[in-house]
Amino acid sequence: MPINKSMNYTGIVKIKYFTFASKNNPFKLECGKTLNQVTLAYEIYGNAKNIDKTILIQHALSGDAHAGGRYSPEDKKPGWWDAMIGPGKTFDTDKYYIICINVIGGCQGSTGPGSINPDTGKPYGSSFPLLTIRDMVNAQVELINHLGVDKILTVVGGSMGGMLTLRWAADYPDRVISAIPIATASKHSAMPIAFYEVGRQAIITDPNWNGGNYYEKETPAMGLAIARMIAHITYLSDESMHNKFARRLQDSSKNYQFSFETEFQIESYLHYQGTAFVSRFDANSYLIITKAMDYFDLSYGYKNLAETFSEVKSKFLVVSFSSDWHYPPKESKEIVTALRMNDVDVTYSEINSSHGHDAFLIEFKKLGSLLSGFLNNLEKEISDV
Amino acid sequence: MYRHHNKNRSDFEIITPLVKEKSKVLDLGCGDGTLLQKLVNDKKIVARGVEISEEGVASCVDKGLSVFQGDIDEGLADYKNKSFDYVICIQTVQVVRNPKKVIQEMLRVGKKTIVSFPNFGHFMVRFGLLFKGIMPKSKTIPYEWYNTPNIHHLTIKDFRNFCGSLDIKIEKEIPMHNTKARSFSLGKLWANLFAHNGMFIISRK
Numbered sequence: 001m002p003i004n005k006s007m008n009y010t011g012i013v014k015i016k017y018f019t020f021a022s023k024n025n026p027f028k029l030e031c032g033k034t035l036n037q038v039t040l041a042y043e044i045y046g047n048a049k050n051i052d053k054t055i056l057i058q059h060a061l062s063g064d065a066h067a068g069g070r071y072s073p074e075d076k077k078p079g080w081w082d083a084m085i086g087p088g089k090t091f092d093t094d095k096y097y098i099i100c101i102n103v104i105g106g107c108q109g110s111t112g113p114g115s116i117n118p119d120t121g122k123p124y125g126s127s128f129p130l131l132t133i134r135d136m137v138n139a140q141v142e143l144i145n146h147l148g149v150d151k152i153l154t155v156v157g158g159s160m161g162g163m164l165t166l167r168w169a170a171d172y173p174d175r176v177i178s179a180i181p182i183a184t185a186s187k188h189s190a191m192p193i194a195f196y197e198v199g200r201q202a203i204i205t206d207p208n209w210n211g212g213n214y215y216e217k218e219t220p221a222m223g224l225a226i227a228r229m230i231a232h233i234t235y236l237s238d239e240s241m242h243n244k245f246a247r248r249l250q251d252s253s254k255n256y257q258f259s260f261e262t263e264f265q266i267e268s269y270l271h272y273q274g275t276a277f278v279s280r281f282d283a284n285s286y287l288i289i290t291k292a293m294d295y296f297d298l299s300y301g302y303k304n305l306a307e308t309f310s311e312v313k314s315k316f317l318v319v320s321f322s323s324d325w326h327y328p329p330k331e332s333k334e335i336v337t338a339l340r341m342n343d344v345d346v347t348y349s350e351i352n353s354s355h356g357h358d359a360f361l362i363e364f365k366k367l368g369s370l371l372s373g374f375l376n377n378l379e380k381e382i383s384d385v
Numbered sequence: 386m387y388r389h390h391n392k393n394r395s396d397f398e399i400i401t402p403l404v405k406e407k408s409k410v411l412d413l414g415c416g417d418g419t420l421l422q423k424l425v426n427d428k429k430i431v432a433r434g435v436e437i438s439e440e441g442v443a444s445c446v447d448k449g450l451s452v453f454q455g456d457i458d459e460g461l462a463d464y465k466n467k468s469f470d471y472v473i474c475i476q477t478v479q480v481v482r483n484p485k486k487v488i489q490e491m492l493r494v495g496k497k498t499i500v501s502f503p504n505f506g507h508f509m510v511r512f513g514l515l516f517k518g519i520m521p522k523s524k525t526i527p528y529e530w531y532n533t534p535n536i537h538h539l540t541i542k543d544f545r546n547f548c549g550s551l552d553i554k555i556e557k558e559i560p561m562h563n564t565k566a567r568s569f570s571l572g573k574l575w576a577n578l579f580a581h582n583g584m585f586i587i588s589r590k
Contacts (some may be wrong), residue, residue, distance in 0.1 A: 062453050317446070336453065340463040347451045351444045377449030 004154075009086060009093035013043050013069035013079070015109060020142045027139065033129040037118045041065045041102040041109020042224040045085050046093040046330030051306030053379070054149045055091055056140070057081065057100040058164040060360075062281060066109035067100035083364040085273070090368040090375065096153065097373025101143060103136040103164070105288040110139075113284035114215060126212030128284065131292045133160075137167045144175075151380075153277070154375065156180035158360030159327065160289070163296050166335065168296060169314045178315040178378055180371060182362040183324050185331035186296035186305055192326060194383075195234050196290040199227030203283045213285050224283040230272045237323035245269065245339075251261050278310055305338035312339065315381075317374045318366065319360075326357035396475045396501055397423055399559060399566045399584060400515070403499065404428050408470035411495065413457045413487070414477035418445035425450070433469070435460030457481055464494040473499045476525075476582070479535045485551075492589050501584040502532065502560070506577040507541030525581045540582040541576055552590050559584040 019039045021027040026034035058068050059080070068085030070078050079100075085091045089263045092097050102110040105128075113128035144152070155168045155176050162184025169179040185192075204222030208214055245266040262268045299305040316339055319333035329350045336348045351366050353359040360367065397420045404410060407429050412421050415434030416440070424430045434452035436442050445452040453460045459476070472495030478484045479502050491498045503525035504510075513521025520530040528535065539547075541560060548555050558573075559566050560580030576583075 111456075153548035271579075315451075333455070333459070337463045341465075343468070345451050346453075347441060347442070347446055348453045348455070349446070350454050352439055366443075371445065371448055373449075377446075380449065 002166065007383065009046060009069075011069045011078075012047060012073065013066070013071065013088065015065060016042055016044070017055070017109065018143050018146055021147070026357050027142075029129055029135045030132045031130050033113065035104075035129070038104060038111045038139055038142070038345045039109070039115070040104070040111075040141060041106075043067065043069075043079075043100050045069060045091070045095075045098040045100075046096050047316050048097060050095060051147075051149060052098040052151075053096045053153045054151075055096045055098045055333045056144070056152050056155045057085075058099060058161030059102070059285075060157070060159035060161050061293065062228075062277065063161070064106065065100050065102040065110075065358070066108075068098070080361065084368055084371070090372045094349065097149075097381075098145075099147070099149075100142050100213060103160075103289065104139045104377070105131045105136065105283035105285060105292060107285040108280075112282065113212065113288055123213075123215040125215060125284065128212075128288060130295075131288055133163050133292055133296045134171065135166050136292065137164055137171060140164075141172065153378065154180060156182070156371070157184075158182040160293055162327075163293065163298075166298055167296075169312055169316070170308050171288035171310040173313045176314040176316070177382070178374075180317045180319065181332075182319045182334065182367070183321055183327055183357055185327040186308075186333075186335050188294050189331070191359070193294045195230060196294060199230050199351060200287055200290060201229070202226035202237075202289060203293060204285075206362065207384055212287075214283075219278075220283045221278045224281065224286060225271075225278050227283075227286060228277040228281075229270040229274045234326045235357040237325065237354055239323060240352040240356055240358075241266065241326075243354065278279055292332065297356065306341040307343045309344060312342060312344050314344070315378065316344055317371070318346060318348045319370065320348075320350045321353045321355065321357070321363065322350055323354050324357045324359065395561065395566075395581070396584070399561070400424075400473065400475075400499060400509060401427055403557075403586065404430060404471055405411055407431075409433075411464075411469045411472045412537050413460065413472065413474040413491070415445065415450075415452060416441050418448045418450045418452065419443055420421070420473070420475065421445070421450050422448045428581075458483070458490065461487070461490040461494055461527060466493055467496050469495045471495055471497050471499060471560075475499075475501050476503065479537045482536070484537055484542075488547075488553075489551070492587065496588065497556065498587050499584065500544075500587065501582055502539060502544070503535070504541050504560075504577065504580050505538045506542055507581055507582060508578045511578075516544045523581060524552075544583055545573075548587060554590045555585055556586050557586040559586075560569070 019037045023157040026036050027038045039319045045068050067081045068078040087094050102108045105112050107114050113124045117124045155165045157165045162181035165179050165181045169176045203223035206220035208218045209220040248265045299308045302308045319334050320329035339346045353363050355362045409431040410433045415436050421432040442454040472491040481487050506521050509523045510521035560576035561582040
C-alpha cells in the first residue's frame with residue numbers, strides 16, 4: 001500500500017478531555033453506585049469530515065488513549081498502535097475518523113481512583129466504585145454522542161480492548177457496523193482470574209497500599225511491580241521466552257553467583273517491566289480494571305453466549321494468535337460459534353505467531369494486512385448500499 | 386494449503402452453472418476463495434468458507450469473503466440444519482480424517498451438497514498397481530505414497546455405493562475427464578474407468 005502524503009495528519013497528536021454527568025444527573029454504574037462527574041481522555045486521528053467512517057480503537061488493560069502519533073516531534077515513543085495508524089496504514093487517517101478513549105477507572109486522563117472526587121476535593125482512593133466492562137462502554141457512548149458520531153464503522157481492540165469491542169457490538173447493535181475483537185475472550189475463565197488475583201494480592205498486601213488511600217504518601221510500588229511481572233509472564237509464550245532469554249545470564253562471563261541478585265536475563269527483563277510499569281500506572285486503577293475484566297462474562301444475564309448476540313447486526317472479524325495462552329484461540333472460537341448460531345457474518349483467523357498474547361502488539365504485518373483487507377471491503381459494501 | 390493444491394479451475398467452471406442465483410453457499414476447504422469469488426460475481430451468492438491455512442484466509446478476506454480458519458468438521462458444527470442452499474467440497478473429502486461424518490454434516494447443513502474427488506478407479510491407477518506393482522499415479526493423483534495428502538482412496542463406484550448405503554440421494558453425477566465434464570456414453574462402468582475426477586450432487590432423501 002503506498003504511503004500518501006497526508007494533508008490532515010502530521011503525526012503530531014493532542015490528548016483531549018470530555019467531562020459529563022452531574023449531581024442531578026449522575027453516571028450510573030452496574031454495581032449500583034454512581035459517579036457525579038466523569039472525565040474521559042481521548043485522542044482523534046484523521047479528519048472529522050470522515051465522521052461517517054469512524055473507527056473506535058479500544059486499548060488493553062495497561063494501555064491508554066495514546067494509540068497513534070507523537071505529542072511533539074521530539075517525542076521518542078509513538079502511540080501503542082502507531083504501526084497501524086496513519087496515512088496509508090491499516091487505520092488510514094486519510095480515510096477514517098479514528099478515536100481512542102482511555103477507559104474509566106484508568107489513570108491516564110480518564111476518571112479513576114486517583115482522580116479528585118469533586119464532592120470531597122480529595123482523590124477517590126478506596127471510595128472509587130468497582131466497575132465493569134459495560135460501565136466503560138457506557139461512558140464511551142457519552143463521548144461518542146458528544147462527538148456527533150452515529151454509527152461506528154469499526155470497533156476494534158485487543159485483549160481487554162476486545163472485550164470492550166464485544167460489549168459494544170452486543171449492547172449497541174444498531175450503532176456498530178463491524179467489530180474486530182482480537183486476542184480476547186467472551187469471559188474471563190478461572191486462569192486469568194487466578195493470575196490477576198495473585199497480582200491484586202501483591203498490591204493489597206503491600207503495606208503502602210493502605211486500603212487504597214496512598215495518594216499523599218508512598219505508593220504500593222512493590223506490589224504493583226510484582227503484579228505486572230506476574231501478568232507479563234502470561235502475555236509471553238514458552239517459545240518467545242526461550243527465543244529471547246532461554247537460560248542466558250546477565251553476565252555470561254560469570255558463573256552462578258549463588259545469590260538472589262539478578263542473574264538470569266529473564267529476571268532482569270521482568271524487573272524492568274515491573275519498574276517501568278510503576279512509573280506510569282496507578283495501583284488502584286490496576287485493581288479496578290483487572291476486577292472489571294474478571295467480572296466480564298458477555299453471556300451473564302442471558303441464557304448463553306448465542307443469546308447475547310441475538311440482536312447483533314455487525315459484521316465480525318475475530319482474530320486470535322496460535323501461542324496465546326492468556327486468551328487461547330479456543331476462546332475466540334467460542335465467540336465465532338455463538339455468532340454463527342445467530343447467522344452473523346463472521347470471519348475467523350488464527351494468526352500463527354510465537355509471541356503469545358502480546359502478538360497483537362507485535363505482529364503488525366500479518367494483523368495489518370488482514371484488517372486492511374477487511375476494512376477495504378467493508379467500505380465497498382457500505383458504498384454499494 | 387494442501388487442501389486446494391489439487392483444485393482445478395475446471396471444477397469451478399462446472400460448478401458455476403449448477404448454482405442458483407442469490408443462493409447461500411458454503412465452500413469447505415475454500416483455499417484462496419477463487420470459487421466463492423467467482424460465484425459472488427457470476428451468481429450473486431451469499432458466500433461462506435472454511436479454510437485451514439492462514440494465508441488462504443487472508444486472501445479470502447482481501448476478496449471480501451467471510452471465512453472460518455479451522456478444520457472442516459469444526460467449521461460445520463455450529464450451523465443449523467439446511468442453513469445453506471449448497472455446501473461445496475472440492476477435492477477435499479479424501480484428505481479429511483472422517484469423510485463419512487463430514488459428508489453427513491454437509492448434508493445436514495446444506496439443501497444440496499456438491500462433492501468432487503480424484504477417482505482411484507481410473508484405468509491408469511488400476512494398471513499402476515496391477516502391472517507396475519507400485520502405488521498408482523494419475524493426472525489427479527500425482528503423489529508418492531509418502532507425501533500424498535490423500536488419506537482415503539475412493540472410486541466413483543465407491544461413492545455411489547456409499548450414497549446407497551447411507552440412503553443419500555444422488556441428484557447428479559458428473560464424471561470429469563482431464564479437466565472437462567464428460568458424459569461417458571457407455572455408462573457408469575466406463576465413467577469409473579476413464580474419469581479422472583468424480584463430481585456428485587447429493588442430498589438427503
